[in-house]
Amino acid sequence: MISFPEKVKIKEVGPRDGLQNEAVEVPWERKVEWINLLSAAGYEYIEFSSFVHPKWIPQLKDADIVARSIDRNPGTTYAALVPNVKGLRKALDNGVDEVAVFMSASETHNKKNINKTINETYPVLQEVITESKQEGKKVRGYISCVFGCPYEGHVPFERTAAVAKTLLKMGVDEISLGDTIGTADPKQVDLFLEYMKERVSLEHTALHFHNTNGMALANVTVALQHGITIFDASLGGLGGCPYAEGASGNLATDDLVHMLHRMGIETGINEEKLRKAAAFLEQELGKRLPSHQRQIAAKEEVG
Structure with a gap:
């Protein structure tokens, strides 16, 4: 019998990774x-959000006021992406709970x-990590293009392992391995995780799938069998990468939660409240979100 974990932690990246590639700029109040x-x-x-310069990602230019205005749930960590020490200091000034740094396993990307x-x-990242630690903040390290690159094609597993090892030595608390353009398939994920677990501890490793080819949930299922729980x-x-042509939306939280709950795996997330949050965002963006759960909701509304 296949063994699955009893609980999974889902990290919501929609407000940052989801909105950064949208043509519609949602007002900060909304x-x-x-x-x-x-x-x-x-x-x-x-x-x-992300504390990057507005000229790079104008959709997130309001990170400071958003950070100051959200209602902080005591049981929720509110994190932000930062590119450098300047961005870090803005994030710290605005009460960020955790910091995320980012780089790619692909040289070109x-x-x-x-x-x-x-x-x-x-x-550059070492400065951010060191100062974050001095301020008592945990640091997450994103590694993009671990399963494929829009410019280089296949990215060797050993390159991802080398980047992950270096970031861990530099002090990051968790690594998020990204399928930035959604090229991964279940067999590749299986081979990749077998390779990685011999070289890097997967205990504090997350996977970040995109659904370009419709295989994100299948890839999650394989990762679960390898003990991945984040x-x-x-x-x-919603989402995509502005610097990776062809990168479609992320793995949909609502589809993931629905699947995990059907499998008897706890997430701590309320599906009904998730639907309410998704409907709110659709109204703001003026379009139907692409997840299966949102398509089902549309049919129910018509029916």
Whole structure:
């Protein structure tokens, strides 16, 4: 019999990774309302924004006022992505609970995304990690393009393992391994995790799938069998990477929660409140979100 974990932690990245690629800029007041709805749904972790320069991601230019205005649930960690020490200090000034840094396993994608080589990126992130630790904050490290790159194609497993090992030595508390353009398939995920577990502890490792080819939930199922219990997801399947052409939406939180609950795996998230949060966002964006749960909701509304 296949063995699955009893509980999974879902980290909601919709307010950051979901909204950053949307043409519609949601007003900060409405973002705050949406994040409050997410908090009410029972998340342990919400990545609410990114403290990057507005010219790079204008959709997130309101990170400071959003951070100051959301209702903080005592049981929820409110995290933000930061590119450098300048962004970190803004995040700290606005009460961020946890910091996320980011880089890629693909040299080309890293240059497109950060304008630096992989080796040039480490010192920048080390500054962020060191100062975050001094301020008593945990640090999460995103690694993009671990299953494939829009510029280089296949990314060798050993390169991802090397980047992960380096970030862990630098002091990150958790690694999130990203299928940035949604190219992974279940067999590849199986081989990848077998390779990684021999070189890097998977105890504090998350997986961040995109659903470009419709295989995100299948990939999650394989990861569960390897003992992975942390997954990033975006409500309704919203999102994509502005520096990775062809990257469609993230793994949909509502689809993931529905599947896990059907499998008897706890998430701590209330599905009815999740539906309410998704409906609110659809109204703000003026479109139906692509998740299966939202398509079912649309049929129910018509019926």
